[in-house]
Amino acid sequence: MIELDDGCRVFVQNTALRLASLENSQRIMNGRPVNPDEIYFRCQPKLEATVPQWDWLSESQFIGTGRRAPDGVYLSFHRVL
Known part of the structure; x- marks a missing residue:
């Protein structure tokens, strides 16, 4: 769930694929x-x-x-027109 600036709540169901080397996964x-x-x-x-x-x-x-950082996961969504 995310909350927009106007207070509207948006339910998010996200299917993702993340592939990383063993070394990067450990990091x-x-x-x-x-x-x-x-x-x-x-x-x-x-x-x-x-x-x-x-x-x-x-x-x-x-x-x-998306990208994973030590302080969280950052996602960017793009609408397909």
């Missing part, structure tokens, strides 16, 4: 930074908003990329 598990160019991290989020003005989120297809 991630130990909380150490990894060069994101060395990790394949792609996703396909399905979004569902709680208010009508954001219905287009449920009616659109998205793809995304």
Whole structure:
């Protein structure tokens, strides 16, 4: 679940594929930074908003990329037109 600036909550169901070498996987598990160019991290989020003005989120297809950092996971979603 994410909350938008206007207070609308959006449910996110995200299917992802992340591929990393054993060395990089161990670095991630130990909380150490990894060069994101060395990790394949792609996703396909399905979004569902709680208010009508954001219905287009449920009616659109998205793809995304991600990176894992020591302080969290960062995702970027892109709408497919």
